[in-house]
Amino acid sequence: MIVLEFKLKGKAEQYRVIDEMIRTAQFVRNKTLRYWIDNSRVKLIDLYKQCAIMAKEFEWAGKLNSMARQASAERAIFAIQRFFANCKAKTPGKKGYPKFKKNTRSVEYKTSGWLLSADKRCLTFKDGFAAGKFKLVGTRDLHFYAPDEIKRIRVVRRADGYYAQLCINVERKEELIPTGKxxxxxxxxxxxxxxxxxxxxxxPRHLRKSEKALKRLQKRVSRKKKGSGNRKKAINKLGRKHLKVSRQRKDFAIKTAxxxxxxxxxxxxxxxxxxxxxxxxxxxxxxxxxxxxxxxxxxxxxxxxxxxxxxxxxxxxxxxxxxxxxxxxxxxxxxxxxxxxxxxxxxxxxxxxxxxxxxxxxxxxxxxxxxxxxxxxxxxxxxxxxxxxxxxxxxxxxx
Structure with missing residues (x-):
């Protein structure tokens, strides 16, 4: 399995729709976890069934693609399974009891609810939210992969925009060049x-080098009035700086490894x-x-x-x-x-x-x-x- 990431280029109205999709995915995940907490000895298959029940009970939840609702429920299920696995293995310290999420930044689609264009440079979401068509900005060529090899599409919101991560079911193997070392x-x-x-x-000490700039941006955030547009802009600038540091750290780890x-x-x-x-x-x-x-x-x-x-x-x-x-x-x-x-x-x-x-x-x-x-x-x-x-x-x- 490999993951290819592209930036989504669209209109401001489309980005607001994506935010609604992400909030709905968070609601489904939290609602699934609440059902597990309130009902003892519930089976995992019953948690999947809650996705269809939520779609009937809440009209706006039904707008989200059925497989996207299942993927959101799976997040809660994986957290529950991880908790039980830690308890069974007697992992020292906290066992990771599942918690409710309040700042989810992504929504996942499986094999339906989306469509790639013929030239594979645009992505269209076709569920009830109708986010529309987005241009995929990136350097990777999707023509090497068949449409049925794309098993999941994850939409991620970051400080500098929205991204689509395509999970492709192919095995990556490179030519082995022995060094004898x-x-x-x-x-x-x-x-x-x-x-x-x-x-x-x-x-490289990426965080240490950027610490002075981060402190300056943090001060700007604290000086702005809560709820104001200027505060939101200052928070976005701070988030972009943190994002740059994390990307520098990841890039260094990849290249060094x-x-x-x-x-x-x-x-x-x-x-x-x-x-x-x-x-x-x-x-x-x-x-x-x-x-x-x-x-x-x-x-x-x-x-x-x-x-x-x-x-x-x-x-x-x-x-x-x-x-x-x-x-x-x-x-x-x-x-x-x-x-x-x-x-x-x-x-x-x-x-x-x-x-x-x-x-x-x-x-x-x-x-x-x-x-x-x-x-x-x-x-x-x-x-x-x-x-x-x-x-x-x-x-x-x-x-």
């Missing part, structure tokens, strides 16, 4: 990441529990700005697309253990240099990256020690050597 990645705040080759990637995956056949990275780490209020803003979770998600995605092995390893003791002798060298977070009695002296993150690589290889069934093999020999692996090791480990696991 394996790396371990240690993410951090001083550098965005340090790999087992000693290479570092600078931390793609570069790491394309340059290596085996990538091991830290499986950090970011929600727990941001509880440290002194580092929460910097950790959130670094977007480690997003980077890990894109590593996994590109690993699947390019047929590379990407493994998340537990981060315990990767910074404390010596990558040369294996002894534990206790150090605080402020200690940035690893110094061991065996004579090894290297950067803390570099040491952790080497440990992450060894952990990842062991997790994949490849027993390798940087002590005996040597760091330079890992980089000098030929294509055949690396693939023979990975193939041998796969055959042992299947036997």
């Amino acid at each position: 394996a790396i371990g990645i240690d993410v951090g705040l001083n550098h965005f990441y340090t790999d087992s080759d000693g290479e570092t990637v600078a931390n 793609l570069c790491a995956v394309k340059s290596s056949d085996f990538v091991a990275y830290e499986d950090l529990q970011v929600p727990n780490m941001v509880k440290n209020h002194k580092l929460a803003k910097s950790i959130s700005d670094a977007a480690w979770s997003q980077f890990g998600q894109w590593l996994e995605y590109f690993g699947n697309v390019y047929g590379k092995t990407v493994i998340a390893v537990p981060p315990q003791y990767t910074s404390q253990d010596c990558s040369s002798c294996g002894n534990t060298v206790k150090k605080t977070l402020s200690t940035r240099t690893h110094i061991c009695n065996c004579g090894a002296t290297l950067d803390r993150d570099y040491n952790a990256a080497r440990n992450i690589l060894v952990k990842g290889l062991k997790q994949a069934g490849i027993n390798l020690n940087l002590n005996t093999v040597g760091h330079t020999e890992i980089n000098a692996w030929g294509q055949t050597d690396l693939y023979s090791l990975m193939a041998a480990s796969t055959s042992k696991s299947t036997d």
